[in-house]
Amino acid sequence: MAEDAGQMRVAAGRLEFKSPVLLASGCASFGEPFEDFFKLTEVGALITKAITREPRAGNEPVRICETPGGMLNAIGLHNPGVEEFATELLPKLREAGVTVIVNVAGHSEDDYIQVLRRLRDEPGIYGFELNLSCPNVDGGMMFATDPVLFGRICEKARAVTELWLIPKLSPAAGELAPYAQIADGAGMDGVTVSNTHPAMALDWRTGRSRLSRPSGGLSGPAVKPLTLYNVWQVAQTVPELPILASGGCSEACDVIEFVRAGALAVQLGTILFHDPLRPRRIHEELPALIAECGASTLNELRGRIG
Amino acid sequence: MSSLPVRNQRAVIESAAVKALSELTVTVNRSLGGGLRLLTLKVPSEDASVLEHVHAGRFVMLRCDEAEPFKFRRPFSFASVNAQAGTFDIYYKVVGDQTRKLADIAPGTHLSGVLPLGSGFTIPPPDTPAILIGGGVGVAPLLLLATELVAAGRPRPRLLFGGRTSTDLTLEYVSGFPVEVHPATDDGSHGFHGNVVELAALEGVAKDVYVYACGPVPMLKSLVEMLPQAVSIEASLEEVMACGIGACYGCAVRTDGLGAESMRLVCRDGPVFDLRQIRLEE
Numbered sequence: 001m002a003e004d005a006g007q008m009r010v011a012a013g014r015l016e017f018k019s020p021v022l023l024a025s026g027c028a029s030f031g032e033p034f035e036d037f038f039k040l041t042e043v044g045a046l047i048t049k050a051i052t053r054e055p056r057a058g059n060e061p062v063r064i065c066e067t068p069g070g071m072l073n074a075i076g077l078h079n080p081g082v083e084e085f086a087t088e089l090l091p092k093l094r095e096a097g098v099t100v101i102v103n104v105a106g107h108s109e110d111d112y113i114q115v116l117r118r119l120r121d122e123p124g125i126y127g128f129e130l131n132l133s134c135p136n137v138d139g140g141m142m143f144a145t146d147p148v149l150f151g152r153i154c155e156k157a158r159a160v161t162e163l164w165l166i167p168k169l170s171p172a173a174g175e176l177a178p179y180a181q182i183a184d185g186a187g188m189d190g191v192t193v194s195n196t197h198p199a200m201a202l203d204w205r206t207g208r209s210r211l212s213r214p215s216g217g218l219s220g221p222a223v224k225p226l227t228l229y230n231v232w233q234v235a236q237t238v239p240e241l242p243i244l245a246s247g248g249c250s251e252a253c254d255v256i257e258f259v260r261a262g263a264l265a266v267q268l269g270t271i272l273f274h275d276p277l278r279p280r281r282i283h284e285e286l287p288a289l290i291a292e293c294g295a296s297t298l299n300e301l302r303g304r305i306g
Numbered sequence: 307m308s309s310l311p312v313r314n315q316r317a318v319i320e321s322a323a324v325k326a327l328s329e330l331t332v333t334v335n336r337s338l339g340g341g342l343r344l345l346t347l348k349v350p351s352e353d354a355s356v357l358e359h360v361h362a363g364r365f366v367m368l369r370c371d372e373a374e375p376f377k378f379r380r381p382f383s384f385a386s387v388n389a390q391a392g393t394f395d396i397y398y399k400v401v402g403d404q405t406r407k408l409a410d411i412a413p414g415t416h417l418s419g420v421l422p423l424g425s426g427f428t429i430p431p432p433d434t435p436a437i438l439i440g441g442g443v444g445v446a447p448l449l450l451l452a453t454e455l456v457a458a459g460r461p462r463p464r465l466l467f468g469g470r471t472s473t474d475l476t477l478e479y480v481s482g483f484p485v486e487v488h489p490a491t492d493d494g495s496h497g498f499h500g501n502v503v504e505l506a507a508l509e510g511v512a513k514d515v516y517v518y519a520c521g522p523v524p525m526l527k528s529l530v531e532m533l534p535q536a537v538s539i540e541a542s543l544e545e546v547m548a549c550g551i552g553a554c555y556g557c558a559v560r561t562d563g564l565g566a567e568s569m570r571l572v573c574r575d576g577p578v579f580d581l582r583q584i585r586l587e588e
Binding site for chain 2: 026027028029032033034036037049054055056057058059060061062063064065066069070071073075078079080081084220221270272273274275276277
């Protein structure tokens with residue numbers, strides 16, 4: 001951690017993190033894979049693997065494959081369900097003092113509402129990231145690509161809980177700024193920009209998908225310029241709405257780029273698979289880079305582009 | 307059905323010993339013939355305690371090409387460990403771009419690795435016979451298992467070792483381990499003419515035996531069908547992994563469990579599983 005913790009603290013609206021480095025949903029399980037590598041209390045927040053109303057086994061293998069500068073995944077929301085999360089997994093995170101944001105996924109409005117209702121009074125949860133854009137399950141896209149459904153689920157979620165609500169926008173929706181405007185209007189506390197990009201990988205000999213499904217979601221450094229553009233565009237359109245950047249952040253300098261484009265904080269995803277020590281390294285490197293930018297805190301650099 | 311839990315507790319107990327080390331020094335990287343190679347890596351002395359937690363069946367995620375930091379690390383079983391020298395050995399086959407890169411790495415080079423990961427094989431109760439069945443490069447974790455069995459005071463186990471042809475068997479290398487090798491080749495160029503499963507059927511496998519296996523999926527599937535009498539069939543499975551630490555959920559295998567339990571992660575819940583609880587897909 002930085003010697004001066006205030007240098008790393010970021011805050012906007014109702015959101016506040018002691019570090020701009022967050023662990024992205026689906027890339028850190030429930031924190032346990034990283035206990036050997038860094039303290040989960042060092043990062044700004046752990047965003048859990050998507051939680052659904054019922055347990056889900058996820059997709060058949062093959063679920064992942066390498067692509068240039070990134071990877072495709074089609075995991076399919078493999079998770080133990082809300083009840084086991086609440087009774088088995090959350091207590092450990094709560095005792096450890098981890099800032100937990102629960103990623104919530106479902107197939108219907110009712111699925112989301114039931115999960116939020118089950119968890120809203122559980123101590124230790126700071127907020128919810130609404131996973132409205134899982135590209136790897138049938139029908140998983142509808143809330144993220146239909147402005148009316150998107151707005152309605154945001155409003156319904158708001159009526160259930162006062163904890164942070166952060167819908168995760170999907171690149172499949174095209175221009176994301178309109179969705180950010182809707183989220184802002186529905187009283188969301190921020191938006192995550194964005195999710196994996198719908199993508200394919202084929203075996204040229206057989207013509208078969210390299211995943212068990214025809215397509216998956218692209219992540220990793222390959223998508224960083226796309227994320228940067230979307231963050232910038234959303235920040236230009238809805239400057240008061242906090243943005244969590246997600247997609248391609250790998251280095252400390254990437255964190256600064258995303259913050260300069262308008263993000264409040266940055267989620268680390270695929271890079272965690274390549275280097276489980278990376279959050280700690282980014283924490284070590286950031287202070288010098290912030291100083292090099294002529295700032296005393298990262299928060300000062302938000303939205304500052306040349 | 308065996309009573310072995312799908313998740314091996316050893317992995318859970320020892321998880322605190324996992325380390326990501328950026329300076330594993332290559333001391334040996336030599337051909338054993340037939341595209342098979344031996345890689346010896348030295349652990350920095352300050353991290354040497356990590357080797358105390360290396361057991362047969364556990365694995366290391368190695369970055370094979372430092373110039374390609376966004377390629378997945380590759381999982382490799384431990385074939386042997388030398389705590390005094392601070393080294394461990396990987397027995398690997400050149401099969402794709404990353405193992406080709408690995409084959410080109412000169413001694414003295416540093417590689418980064420995360421280790422030791424996953425569960426190990428369980429040691430059978432005293433006076434219970436063990437038989438090891440390996441196909442090709444899958445013999446690697448069985449060699450360390452044989453070493454551990456003998457260190458635990460058990461007799462040298464029988465190793466049924468199969469390959470397509472004699473060069474797949476690297477018999478000179480395998481002769482350095484405490485195993486009674488029974489070779490089999492598909493083309494009959496060495497030992498039994500046929501595959502290891504046929505050899506197991508021919509030799510007979512006693513009713514109370516513990517079977518340990520590693521090899522291609524068709525071999526493992528046949529084993530389950532051919533050895534209904536074995537007390538236990540533990541196998542080390544292989545699957546594409548992005549992380550090796552239970553974060554990506556990429557390395558799923560289907561089990562006979564229900565609900566979310568019907569999928570297990572090879573890296574976290576294995577790679578050693580009770581083979582009868584796994585539904586193998588080819």
